[in-house]
Amino acid sequence: MKKFYFLLTAIPLLFQSQNSVEHFIGYNFITAQSVGKIKGDIKNNIYGHSLTFGTNLENRTEEWVKFLSAKNIKYNLIYLDLDQMQNNLWGRNYGFGEVYAASANVDFRLMKFRDFEVLFSPTLGLAYITKTVHTDPDSYFFGSHLNAMFDAGLGIQYDLTKNYALTSRLSFLHFSNGAIQLPNAGVNTISASIGIQRNFNIPTHTEQDQQPETQVKKQALEIAIGVGQRGKYKVKEAFYRVAISPAYSYFINNTLGFKIGLDAVYYDQVFNPEVYDDSVPYWGKSWEHWRIGTSVGTEIKMNKVSFNANYGYYLYFKSPYNQKTYWKAGLRYYFTPKLGAESIMTAHQVQADFISFGLFARL
Incomplete structure (x- = not known):
């Protein structure tokens, strides 16, 4: 935790400018439980961490940002310990391995009340899972190390100060490889997270760091x-x-x-x-x-x-x-x-x- 706190405080000091775009870095502690057909029937306590780098979109002028009430775009590095999810596999305890993932998501604001905001956050990512049917032929859960990660849930952001915010989230998280390799039993979890976010600015040459919006035929x-x-x-x-x-x-x-x-x-x-x-x-x-x-x-x-x-x-x-x-x-x-x-x-x-x-x- 001390290492994450150092990142939250040290990185923003590198970027100080009057003409800048607001970014943020955040840390979240994650806890989850598997649900559905494939779950831990012996032990079912999943823990993990995530590190987030994001950009605030509220000052953007693109039509999609305004129409969808988009607040943030985030890039996440995630670790989950699925070995704490254990299944009775042919008479022995089977842990599902470890997950190393990278994902991206957009936060859409549903409601704001004073310093509180309720956000909907669909997430898509790529996950590396250490255990498969090739590392343990008796298993029948993951056919490949690489899996897609889908996550959707509701979050609350509370602005403590101008530079710091508390974040929390409850979501449905799914891992599978889309049947590219079988078996593809997949894992579903209900996950909760709590964290802290540190805002900072990155210097830019223009007032808004954005690309021209691509127009489509009606x-x-x-x-x-x-x-x-x-x-x-x-x-x-x-x-x-x-x-x-x-x-x-x-x-x-x-x-x-x-x-x-x-x-x-x-x-x-x-x-x-x-x-x-x-x-x-x-x-x-x-x-x-x-x-x-x-x-x-x-x-x-x-x-x-x-x-x-x-x-x-x-x-x-x-x-x-x-x-x-x-x-x-x-x-x-x-x-x-x-x-x-x-x-x-x-x-x-x-x-x-x-x-x-x-x-x-x-x-």
Whole structure:
């Protein structure tokens, strides 16, 4: 804790200027408990720490900042001790390892009362988990060291002084690899944190350190093409998918858009019940090479980055499980107002099918 306090006090002294942008550094102590199907049934007390570097957005002029009431953007380094989450694995205590993660999030202000603010903070990151089925073949939880980290929750910030604030947060935290490698049981936790934040300024040449906002067409036809994989069980091989999604999109402003379209997925291999690698139950299996659905959704654009979410119904899908619906969500990055890259996860109910990486164009 003394090391973190030194960072909170020493780093701000390096940046003193009248013409500057407000930044902050923060430390949080984290405690969590696993919930759901995969959890610690012997011991379930997870502890950890996070170090945050962030920027205050309140003086920015971009449309998305004002429209969404964005307050901060944060970059976080996180450590969690999942060995304190222990499961009875074939008659022995199994700890889930350690987590080293890097994440980013935006704080959206929901309410302010005097020096108190209530914030909604969706977070996305990449986590390295030390234990997998390859380090312990008896386990069946994580198929890979690298996992995505999704976190969403409510926080309270209390401004003690101009330079210091107390922070607290209650959130739902999820780790999984999106089925890139199986097994992908994943871990869900309810986490709580408490911390302190130190504000400081970094000199700039302009009054506001911001990039020109990327403008998009109000309405457009778009096409997205991506490639992804679904892992085979406990081996470093995979089945491959190609996703093709034409759609019509309409933006009511430069931040919020809606879309309707088709989603076609091509399977390089179809379901074969006699092959062990494909016998693990999951709802994305197909007897044929193509499945086609139609979906509606939204896009929330924050300058060059946007969040996308769609819910769909299958028009054609020869599923062994008679699957009728799906959803997909992910991020886009705009190179230009018309072209960009995207990463989209497709899922059935609470089970990830695959993550596609590709390009999109708005025509």
